[in-house]
Amino acid sequence: MVNILRALKDKDLRRRILVVLGFLAFFRFLAIIPIPAFDPRVRPDFLGSNFLGLLNIFSGGALDNVSIVMLGVGPYITASIIMQLFTMIFPSLKEMYQEDGEAGRKKFGQYSRLLAVPLAFLQGYALLALLMQQQIVPKLGAFDLFTNLIVVTGGALFLMWIGEVVSEYGIGNGISLLIFAGIVAGVPSSIQQTLFTFDASQLPTILAFLIAAPLIIAGTVIITEAERPIPISYTKRVRGMRMYGGVSTYLPIRVNQAGVIPIIFAISILLFPSLIGQMFASSKYPVIASAGATILNIANNQWIYGGMYFLLVFLFTYFYTSVTFDPDAISSNLQKQGGFIPGIRPGPSTSEYLRKLITRITLVGALFLGAIAVLPLAMQTITGTQALALGGTALLIVVSVVIETIKQVRAQLTLREYD
DSSP: OHHHHHHHHSHHHHHHHHHHHHHHHHHHHHTTSBOTTOOTTOOOSOTTSHHHHHHHHHTTTGGGGTBTTTTTTHHHHHHHHHHHHHHHHOHHHHHHHHHSHHHHHHHHHHHHHHHHHHHHHHHHHHHHHHHHHTTSSOOOOHHHHHHHHHHHHHHHHHHHHHHHHHHHHSSSOHHHHHHHHHHHHTHHHHHHHHHHTOOGGGHHHHHHHHHHHHHHHHHHHHHHHOEEEEEEEEOOEEETTEEEOOOEEEEEEESSOSTTHHHHHHHHHHHHHHHHHHHHHTOSSHHHHHHHHHHHHHHTOHHHHHHHHHHHHHHHHHHHHHHHOOHHHHHHHHHHTTEEOTTSOTTHHHHHHHHHHHHHHHHHHHHHHHHHHHHHHHHHHHHSOGGGOOOHHHHHHHHHHHHHHHHHHHHHHHHHHHO
16 A cells, blocks of 8 residues: 555656556446447346356456457467467577567567467457357358458457557556456456345355455465575676676576466367367257267366366466476576576586476476366355356466566666665
8 A cells, every 4th residue: 555655656657557547447448339240238148158258358358248359368368378389399489589688579579469460360250150159149241240350350459559558658567457457347246246146045155255265365376476496606707807706696486487378278178179069069960969969068067177177277387387497598597607506516407406396396386276277166166156256267367467566566666766
């Protein structure tokens, strides 16, 4: 609270905060404008499904209204993930992202934005086709389909631009703040749903939820911020008349090195059978329709879904950590700078030490992400209502965005104290 008051007193920080609030308000305005093909009087009842629920998170809640920005920042996030995976295939991209400094990261970001354009077009077509299949949007002719597709694609690219502007002229990451705003905007409706369906028999469940929720959030914050510091020492070097080095510092390794990305990967794979099942189930051929119904029954089994979800999140956590954390590169950079880990020989020994250490630390992070991922399913089973579900992608995004924004505000205040 003290930091917020100090930030509001500073003219430049106050302007940045107003920029963020202004663009978020404009985004929420866009989220209530429906696409031309959608009748606002039709209220879709399928958005609570796992697949469209995830899309609704990354659209910032805009999918509820089938709005012009219903794709949200999903295409840009997908493009960013693909570009990061490309760094494993193309060494030049890895060098650009990790070694070319700020200019390389800007160029890498430009490639991600360009890739987001065709992805937005493809995702928009797939989503419109699904909405037509579910009869939420009427069957469209070629011209009407193309018109709505252009509107949806333009909305996604416009949100990407808003996110870039907020990142540059505001505080925090603009893309993350857009997702955060959509998640928070859905909280009042969940509270309203709980109050309208309140029954005296649910009072113990609600009280247990109110006790468990702060503990879950606190645990998520602790694990998200947890890190293992590795001591680093630098040898003394004499250059000219000056002596350099001889200092000690540490290399922080985060417990949750992969963030929310493994959950996104796992859901993307798990929801593919559901899409196939929905397509087959609507077939006019009995054999194909029966196969589709069988796939849907397996996919909708909470025990099978939860077990596969946990396993995929666990495996993808290790996979993504191996993409973003390169022990060989860190060991090489330390050796070039005259740094070493006390008790460990520089070079291959340091690389092997870091590899074993990150494997053990990632085990904790993978178990944590897996537990957070299946937590909403467990809470829905226990409470019997979706409104009292807590955890999953939404919780991780909210916690990460709040922590990162607070850090940036503190950094700006510290910088002004030095000035």
